[in-house]
Amino acid sequence: MTPPDAAACPVVALVSSGRHPVSGRPGRAREDARAVEMGLTLAGARLQLVHAGNAEEPVLRDYLGMYHGLDDAAAQGELALLPMTPADDAVLLLATWLAESGCRLVLAGQRAECGEGSGLLPYLLAERLGWTIVSGAATIERIDADRVTLLQVLPQGQRRRLEVSLPCLITVDTLAPPPRQSAFGPARRGRIQVVDGLTAEEDSASGEWRWQPARARPKRLKIVKSGNARDRFRAAAARSSAGGQVLTDLTPEQAADRLIAYLREEKILSEEKILGDEMP
């Protein structure tokens, strides 16, 4: 095995086979594709892809098809393939390969779309390599010699800026910029290098598991619990917004005051935010 030169391979993206949500057909995994997109914007054609699994997986070409629109027009994608069976443990293989590759930044999706799909792999890898790990990246803003500044996705469309020390492993959220199209030409030209000399070990933890087709989760019914029938009836018959407050005969100014007061009360409008907005 020949580990890529550290200077030539600063960024690595882990890719896996995805499953289309409607048809279940193999394709690029949504998060992995975003990780590759992020890697391509960061490192251009120097982004190296890695996959541990079936060497005949056709989907891998779809990732290689993303190597276009880069500074180096003739660039080809390169993917290192670590062969193993689905029953093997990918952590060990990837950790060995990454340790020897000399890369310092690894991008991956948060969770695989097939197999166990637990999202544990990046954490186990980081733990084994002793690297920092950050989940749910939306954008990488800057890379210095030893630190990465990125934005992390928070619920409700919010973002948080984090500074992470290298070497690190960053998992990418579905809200990261959408991946570029996978083009047929570059996909055909990209190189898949099968890495020999690594022996995969069977994943001991998953031995006893029982796999079954996913069942639809039962919908939770709103259950009114109460000691007596009268209360249950009242709870069931009551209007949902019993506490709704209706204010009539207001001038627009009064209404505005009430609205602002309500929003402040519920901490949706804060004083400082308004002040902040007033700043030029």
Place this chain on the structure above:
Amino acid sequence: MLQTLLPILIFAALIVGAIGAARRIRLWRQGQRTPVGWARILHMPKRYLNDLHHIVARDKAMAHTHVATAGGFVAAMALAIVVHGFGWRNPILGGLLLAASAVMFVGALAVNRRRIHPRARPFPEKLSKGPWQRLSRSLLAYSVGMFLVSLPLVGIGPVAFGGGVLAIVLLTLVAWGVLELVVGMGWGGPMKHAFAGSLHLAFHRRPERFDDRQAHAGSTNTHDAHRGSRSTALFPLDLTAPKLGVEKPADFQWNQLLGFDACVQCGRCQAVCPAFAAGQPLNPKKLIQDMVVGMAGGSDTGYAGAGYPGIEIGKHQGAPEQAIVPQLVEAETLWACTTCRACVEECPMLIEHVDAIVDMRRFLTLEKGETPEKGAVAIDNLIATDNPGGLDNASRLDWAADLELPRIQTRPEGVDVLLWLGDGAFDMRNQRTLRALVQILRAGGVDFAVLGDEERDSGDVARRLGDEATFQRLAERNIITLSRYRFQRIVTVDPHSFHVLGREYPDFGGKYRVLHHSTFIAELFDAGRLTIRPAERKETVTYHDPCYLGRYNGEFAAPRRILEALGIEIAEMERSGFRSRCCGGGGGAALSDVPADLPGRARIPDMRMEDARATGATTVAVACPQCTAMLEGVVEPRPQIKDLAELVADALVTPASAEPEASVAVSSPSREEEPA
């Protein structure tokens, strides 16, 4: 003096012109090699006089002008070589030469009359100025000069012609004319269209388009009739080639380059292009000229016609070995095309604009991954779910849950008609059309079945967007599916599926008899298998010809026959039949993200609806799910949009017996029972 100078002038012009021609040929040879037989050059005169002439003759005045000018020039030039060049001063030949020059003069006057109009009417927008204005004067100069120079041959005119200012003036006139008409032909002046055009006719990439390739050649004499076959299938792309699609001008086939050079800039394509009319950044004429610029190298500053709306002329330049997009042509221009083929149909030089556009799109999609966003989503969906909407393919028959459509899987013995639903099966509007068609098929006692969820998209959108890989995958899978079942023919409501299944699958080994539902219903009428209640009230109906049914496949008659059978008189739109204007939904243009709401732009369906309104129609009959969707998207109030199948189903008299099987036998007697 004249007798010594004229031969020198003529032979020098011929030699210089020939050198120019050789250089021009070198330019074409930059293209990819396609083997063609040299014997094909023999086809040229007939193709010129027959195919080309009839297209030109759609504009009568222009045809006469061209016959006079071109015929006069060819004759005058040939005679001048004999008379003045070789000095065979025969009075009869001289008389012929005078006559030819006179005819040419008349033609040249007509050319000038069309082009030089200070106030009476504006200069026609479709024409180019610049060298083309000069050409009209050059024609005059040559004809006048040659006429006067040849007068002494028949004994008229000053005998002492040998000297003086007059001789120099005449010589200058002739020299001007010869320079433009002979030297310019080889060196890339406006007259190169004659040289390149005649070779283009001989070595055309789609020889099937010409009359001489048809068994029934020369059967019709009207100019509007389509000669030759409708060779409209896109050329398959070899997916193992080192480069997919056309990146640089040199990536075109050599005879495509030759075709571009044949352009006369008559602007007929521009006049019929729906995207140009809508103010979108496409002009077929400019595109072909840009290809010429790319082939010869240089910038588009010399172009003197209308440009791409919204894109300035003179900012782009090209070279044979330089990428076309975006240095020479903006990607937007390529994506604005609806592949409606109106330009190809109208081009007197039979240039293939759509092939060129799709070739360049193929490179953008397959090599650069730069399909417009919505188009890329559609392609991804096609790859993952076999339909462009990304819907579960198993739900393809959900709309027909109550119709109990027979599945072909349960009919191993085979059926007569395989009903190809197309992707309209996912669209609620089109489901109404499909229901109407099923009703008609049942009323007509047709033995039909559907593929159900085994049907996939035909690949039309993917192919027009340039994704040949996805198209070929879909085509191969569909062909494998179809090979498992037995049926006589395929009927579909979607002209795009109709075109792709019928015309483009044969290249991949799928040969089927495919009928559009309009053809099939017309057949049912002809066979007397449908009983119709005549329309109660007269309403004005107009019919919109879908591009992929009409121009692509030549089916103009069947829809009109159906409407006639329904007792409807069609109020034809100004642009109908082979000149029908596109609805704007074809060729992936609806997925192209070229914004329609910029100032100065219109939506193509809105323009088409204006055409329909002008007829006073209250109903627009359509025959394509895409057209239905586009035209129904026009803001109300507007005429209602009804598919032919819906119109027929509305007028259908259902036989009293409920069983559809019985209707075959009953249909003709019941016709008599029904009160008229």
Place this chain on the structure above:
Amino acid sequence: MNVRRIDPYAERIRRNRLHPRHQEFARPAWRWAGPNGVTRIDPHAIGALGPNGIRRIDRSGAVVETQPLASSPIESGPSRRMVVIDDPAGFVMVVPECPEGRLSDHDRDLFGLARQLADGQTLAVTAVTFQGAVAGLEEAGADRWIDLSATVDGDTHDPESRLAALVSVEAAMSPRHWLFADSFPGGGDLGRRLAARLSRSSSHGANARAATRVWQVAEGLALSRAGDRQDIQRELPRILLALPECAKPVSETRHEARLVSIDAAGSKTSDMTAVGVVDLGRVAVDPQQIPLSQAPFILSGGRGVGDWAGFHHAAEVLGASEGASRVAVDDGNMPRARQVGATGTFVFASCYIAVGISGAVQHLQGIAKCQRVVAINRDPGCDMVKRADLALIADGDAVLAAVCERLGQPRAAEPSEAVSEAGSGALSKEERYHDAA
């Protein structure tokens, strides 16, 4: 078409079982015991005819709609049974998310799952929080409570020191199970970190691997969702990362949530040396860039809005994402992507202000999960007013203009000024907000 008419007289007789003609009018029973004791159901007799003559059958099990947050305190306080576990056989640790310092529904489900694991084995459910004052742990079902707010700063994102604190808890208590909420970047992240750390230090054999996306625990087996439409059933592992609605929240008992102190000081100092992740704080996001389905605060306009420029301005002043009713979109006042409702986007905002929206059924379905709804409408009788937590009966345009004025940013009256301001606004907006798309 026949119009179905209701005879109020007949209805009254039908309701009154003592009426002499009741038998004549009564509807046939839809369910009865057959001669062999088998229950018979007449499907035609179920349900009631709706106003359009279409039969409606309600099998939802209840009529109660979602309750707005403001009016949904747990009312059955006094009726809960107190449960005290003095001498537990072990611990089940629950690390709740506590967004904004409050227990979320997901957290309560987590405690419900913990109780399911603990009950019967007299294990103590122990809440581990990084924020000091978390209310409602008693009702949620925590027997013990470890408050790590002294060790870890609960307000900043510092997964490494949190992990260190959890590791020290692990060392001190060696609990049977750890429960996290499987959501990024909160419990899903922290739980996986702990799982990765523990996977190295100890070997637990078959149940060493954490179970993620657990959605059901039954008979000692955890059912977790895997990729490719598969579920994995396995023995209960030590660490479980559970999805929302993994179990029913505790509703009948009350627990003591006794504070337990852990000496986690050592871990704090040891990890100060190498900080991998530094929280630089929240980034202001342009509300218009947030996908509507995620927006926390939406100002939505309908037919009652006349002054759309004023509406946009108000949205900017309030810092709200813009939404619209179907009518507003159809009229071309708002883009299709901004349409709220069952035919547009389902929204989950914590505050939804509906201006001039009467509240079509589809729209109300679309906002069913919003926590607070404010309606500004001139019609006090419309459905939106009935749904709202606060309804202001007034002209929407005028109220929004007054709001902007009250907040010190009235809209420029003159068009030229408005244009220039819009220009500068757009510019400053670019500077101020990070592109969230």
